[in-house]
Amino acid sequence: MAVYFNDQFVSNEEAKLHVADLSLQRGYAVFDFFRTVNGVPLFMDDHLDRFYASAAGLYMTINKNREELKAIVQELLQRSSLSEAGIRLMLTGGYSADSYHSMTPNLIITCNPAKTATADDFEKGYSVITYEHQRQLPHIKSINYLVAVWLQPLLKEKGADDVLYHYNNIITEFPRSNVFIVTADNILVTPARNILYGITRKHVLSLAAGYLPVEERDITLPELMNATEVFLTSTTKKIIPVLHIDNNTIGNGKPGPVTRELYRQLTTLQTNLAANEQNCH
Amino acid sequence: MAVYFNDQFVSNEEAKLHVADLSLQRGYAVFDFFRTVNGVPLFMDDHLDRFYASAAGLYMTINKNREELKAIVQELLQRSSLSEAGIRLMLTGGYSADSYHSMTPNLIITCNPAKTATADDFEKGYSVITYEHQRQLPHIKSINYLVAVWLQPLLKEKGADDVLYHYNNIITEFPRSNVFIVTADNILVTPARNILYGITRKHVLSLAAGYLPVEERDITLPELMNATEVFLTSTTKKIIPVLHIDNNTIGNGKPGPVTRELYRQLTTLQTNLAANEQNCH
Structure with missing residues (x-):
């Protein structure tokens, strides 16, 4: 599989960073990730927006403009011949003489x-x-998943599929997904702050606005447990109903009608976007 | 400069990790760092203890025992011909198929x-x-210095040499150093929890115990500002007096007598350890 590495395409075996890079020395790097549907990148502009914003948030500059990045992605897709691919863009702190200050980034x-x-x-x-935890610099998609990976043995022990973070009684997000609840009076609610603003989250909010009342605000742990439906959103998971939280069952323990309708709408949107894009070429 | 990389010595240019390693994908890695005085590793056993503990804390295993690690360090020192060297031991999460779960670590x-x-x-x-911040999994020396590196532009703007973390009004540590204060009634105090337990911290506590009363306990921000002396400890900085904090001057703005005496004792200890070790060989 080809990899783009600082101004050139290299083989997968050559995709190596020297240990002096600040990503390895100090965990200082950002990334973004999107996928293709039938070979068409999904919500690529949203992901590129966030990638530029994450880099700027860590005071790093991406030395390629949007059209250049898109051309690189297309070239990688052509070389890979994958119709369902995951594209990972990564910008590291660079080779640092003192192992502490950011230098010229590696892309x-x-x-x-x-x-x-x-x-x-x-x-x-x-x-x-x-689990009580607040991600650091949550708006920035950094590579810091230390606590998330560290929690994996606990998840295995508990037989859990994922972990929902909360802090000071307010829920925030999953390590790689956003959370939504449906209240008893049929309002869709999702946390508004101290989270990474997911691209799927954005599009689900947009779809839901035509269908039921939507609020972005704090959600307490008790409100979560009393929700009629709970679901998560992410690029790879799309929408997944959350049916059990700790020892509580949400609703009747089955995917609810709002979750199901939004899943249908999101799947349709993604399929249509891919089809339209293909027709334009 | 030679580098030991999994079971072999390689050139510095070859010291590269594939981008699939969990350190690069998710910031999942631990390390430790010590230095030599006249070619003699300083407090190496303490650092190896902590390196093994950090790895275990992240559910990773170092596939070398203590004597094997020491032999590798000696070989690197011989090859480098440096009398004042810094040794960095690093264990990463390994090449992960799903970019999320830890695999066979890279050493x-x-x-x-x-x-x-x-x-x-x-x-x-x-x-x-x-700065208000609590490091994640603070007892483990992970590579997560995201906030520390991110704060560098602010430090530059403020003309500050370093940043002292506090949380809920309690001070904890600097990103790479421990903090000590001397109170008005001449007691040496250092934080006891939510910190990385520094090796220099340990030896300074030990030296101080023969010289003045010592306490390990919480220190509030107001108590810090009213201290007669403040200093930090680290492997590379040894002991550095902290003379100004935000807009406050500590004591008379000059290194105090307790700080100076402990600095003298620590320097003597380090010189003697190196001399004794050399005499034994």
């Missing part, structure tokens, strides 16, 4: 087979646990 | 010229700022 773009959630995954839903 | 040990604080640095002291 790495990879293209690999993407594994996305299926209709069966949707029906099965998730059992999750909650 | 990397580097040996580079070390820059340590001088007597002039001691006399000059530090001006620091405070």
Whole structure:
């Protein structure tokens, strides 16, 4: 699989960073990730917006403009011949003489087979646990998933599919997904702050606005547990119903009608976007 | 400069990790760092203890025992011919198929010229700022210095030498150093929890115990500002007086007598350890 590495395409074996890079020395790097549907990148402009914003948030500059990045992505897709691919854009702190201050960043773009959630995954839903933690610099998509990876043995022990973070009694997000609830009076609510603003979250909010009342605001742990429906959104998971949280069952323990309708709308949107894009070329 | 990389010595140019490593994908890695005095590793056993503990804390195993690691360090020192070297031991999460779960770790040990604080640095002291932040998994020496590196432009703007973290009104540590205060009634106090337990901190506590009362406990921000002396400890900085914090001057703005005496004792200890070790060989 080809990899774009600072101004050139290299083989996967050559996609290596020297250990002096600030990503390895100090965990200082940002990334973004999107996927293709039938070979068409999904919401690429949203992801590029966020990638530029993440880099700027860490005082780093991407030395390629949007059209250049898009051309690199297209070239990688052509070389990979994958119709369902995951594109990972990565910008690291660079080779740092003192192992502490950011230097000229390294840009790495990879293209690999993407594994996305299926209709069966949707029906099965998730059992999750909650954990008190606040991600650092949450608006920035940095590589800091230290606590998330560290929690994996606990998740395995608990038989949980994922972990929902909360802090000071307010829920925020999953390590790689956003959270939504449906209240008893049929309002869709999602946290507004101290989170990474997901691209799927944005599009689900947009779809939902034509269908039911929507609020972005704080959600307490008790409000979460009393919700009639809970679901998560992410690029690879799309929408997954959350059916069990700690020892509580949400609703009747099955995917609810709002979650199901939004899943239908999102799937349709993604399929249509891919089809329209293909027709334009 | 030679680098030890998994089971072999490689050139510095070859010391590269594939971008699929979990350190690059998710910031999942631990390290430790110590230096040599006249070619003799300083407090190496303490650092190896902490390196093993950090790895275990992230559910990773170092596939070398203590004697094997020491032999590798000695070989690197011989090859480098440096009398004042910095040894960095690093264990990464490994090449992860799903970019999320830890696999077989990669072990990397580097040996580079070390820059340590001088007597002039001691006399000059530090001006620091405070910042509300709690490091994640603070007892584990992970590579997560995201906030520390991100704060560098602010430090530059403020003309500060370093940043002291506090949380809920309690001070904890600097990103790479521990903090000590001397109270008006001449007690040496250092934070006891939510910190990385520094090796220099440990030896300074031990030296101080024969000289003045010592307490390990919470220190509030007001108590910090009213201290008669404040200093920091680290492997490369040894002991540095903290003379200005935000807009406050500590004591008379010059290194205090307790700080000076502990600096003298620590320097003597380090010189003697190196001399004794050399005499034994």
